Amino acid sequence: MKKKVAFIGLLIAFGLALSFLESLIPQVIPIPGVKLGLANFAVLMTLYLFGFKEALIMNFARILLASMMFGSAFSFFYALSGALLSILIEVLLIKIDKMSEIGVSVAGGIAHNVGQILLAIIITKTIGVFYYLPFLIVSGILAGIVIGILVKKLRPVLKRIVKD
Amino acid sequence: MKKADWILIITGLLIALAFVLFLLTQKNSGYANVYYDGDLIETINLNIDKTYTYQFEENTNIVSVNNGQIAVIESNCPNKDCINMGYISKNKQVIVCLPHKFSISVVNKNDDYDFVIE
Numbered sequence: 001m002k003k004k005v006a007f008i009g010l011l012i013a014f015g016l017a018l019s020f021l022e023s024l025i026p027q028v029i030p031i032p033g034v035k036l037g038l039a040n041f042a043v044l045m046t047l048y049l050f051g052f053k054e055a056l057i058m059n060f061a062r063i064l065l066a067s068m069m070f071g072s073a074f075s076f077f078y079a080l081s082g083a084l085l086s087i088l089i090e091v092l093l094i095k096i097d098k099m100s101e102i103g104v105s106v107a108g109g110i111a112h113n114v115g116q117i118l119l120a121i122i123i124t125k126t127i128g129v130f131y132y133l134p135f136l137i138v139s140g141i142l143a144g145i146v147i148g149i150l151v152k153k154l155r156p157v158l159k160r161i162v163k164d
Numbered sequence: 165m166k167k168a169d170w171i172l173i174i175t176g177l178l179i180a181l182a183f184v185l186f187l188l189t190q191k192n193s194g195y196a197n198v199y200y201d202g203d204l205i206e207t208i209n210l211n212i213d214k215t216y217t218y219q220f221e222e223n224t225n226i227v228s229v230n231n232g233q234i235a236v237i238e239s240n241c242p243n244k245d246c247i248n249m250g251y252i253s254k255n256k257q258v259i260v261c262l263p264h265k266f267s268i269s270v271v272n273k274n275d276d277y278d279f280v281i282e
Contacts, residue, residue, distance in 0.1 A: 072242055074263055103169030110176060120260060125202025126267040128258035131187060134180035141176050 007162060008046065008058050015042030015062040016069075023070050036143040037112050039066075043087060044105055044151050049162055052091045059083050078119065085115035101155065102148030109140035109147070193255040193272040196234045198227070201265045210234055210253065210270075223264040234268060236261060 018038040025036070039062060046055040063083060067076035089111040093104045113136035120129045198205045200220050208216065208229060215237075216227045225246065226238035233251035236259055246261035252270055259268040 074242070078262075098166065098168040099172070100166045100169050102165055103172050106169070106172055106176070120262055123262055124199070124260050124265055124267045126199055126258060126260060126269060128256060128267070128269045129260055131183070131256055131258060134183035134187075137176045137180040141173055145173070 003162070004050065004054075008050065008054055011042045011046050012058050012061045012065070015039045015058065016065055018042060019062065019066040020070065036139060037086075037109050038143070038147070040086065040105065040108055040112065040143070041147045041150060043083075044090060044101070044108065044147065045155065045158065047087070047090055047094060048101070048151065048155055049158060052087075055087055055091070059087060078116070081119045082112040082115035086112035100148070101152040102145055105148030105151060106141050106144030109144035110137055111140075113137070113140045187254070187256065190255040190257075191272075192232060192253045193270055194232065195271050195273045196229075197269045197271050199267045199269070207271070207273075208234065218266065220264070220266070223261075223266065225261055225264060225266050227268065234270070235259070236268070239264070 016039075018041060022035055022038045039059075042062065043055055043059050046058045060080075063076060063079045067073070067079065071079070086108040090104050090108040093099050093107055099107070114133070117129055117133060117136060121127055192210075194210050196208045196210055198208060198216075198218065200218070205218065208214075208227075210229055210232050212229065213231065214229050216229070218225045218227065222240070224238070224240050225236050228235055228237045230251070233253040235251040236246040236249070239246050239261055241261050241263045243263070246259055246264075246266070249259045252259060252268075255270055255272050257270045261267065
């Protein structure tokens with residue numbers, strides 16, 4: 001139990017570091033919250049190692065801390081919407097078990113960006129924001145593939161450490 | 165990689181490609197609608213170079229029309245995404261300033277529908 005708490009703490013810290021790294025990368029698509037989603041690595045790893053509840057707590061803590069450190073109240077609620085949609089899709093796909101880590105990660109990446117776009121449409125009441133979708137899908141796929149490969153390679157190693 | 169992974173990736177890329185092709189075929193249309201909180205504020209003629217200032221409560225966006233293109237050149241929003249979106253001129257292109265609920269859509273004046281959800 002203690003070990004699990006410590007491990008989730010590590011994953012939060014790691015996710016936070018990834019969020020920070022990403023905040024340094026200039027945005028290609030200037031829509032708030034639409035990004036590569038590097039922190040999805042930490043989320044996906046938590047999902048595979050522990051489960052839905054743990055991943056939800058881990059991601060919530062990460063977004064809260066990231067908003068406090070290099071964001072705003074606006075970015076907190078905004079980030080939460082995409083994160084929630086992405087985590088729900090990922091947990092569903094893991095349950096169905098038809099996809100490898102790569103597919104799950106790609107779907108999560110796309111879902112994150114689609115979630116942000118939907119919220120942007122609701123906030124501005126401008127459906128035209130929809131036309132940014134192709135860029136969001138492609139960036140979600142590219143980042144998703146990289147993250148998926150990393151999760152696939154590192155998962156057995158981390159699993160051994162957690163089980164010990 | 166499993167079969168379902170490939171299906172997802174390829175479907176995603178095809179959808180993106182279709183969207184890109186659709187956007188590339190749009191023409192310069194010469195008019196832009198300015199919205200605040202979903203309400204149409206005014207329609208701007210992009211053939212007249214001019215600077216417009218929009219102030220709603222504490223939110224200020226300064227919009228510039230130059231050479232048939234339109235951009236937000238100044239904003240007091242936190243992330244400046246609206247400025248980073250740069251100049252747009254093609255039909256259906258959009259600039260949004262999310263924290264200000266402010267948006268600009270390039271429109272074809274002959275279109276009898278608009279892009280606002282009521």
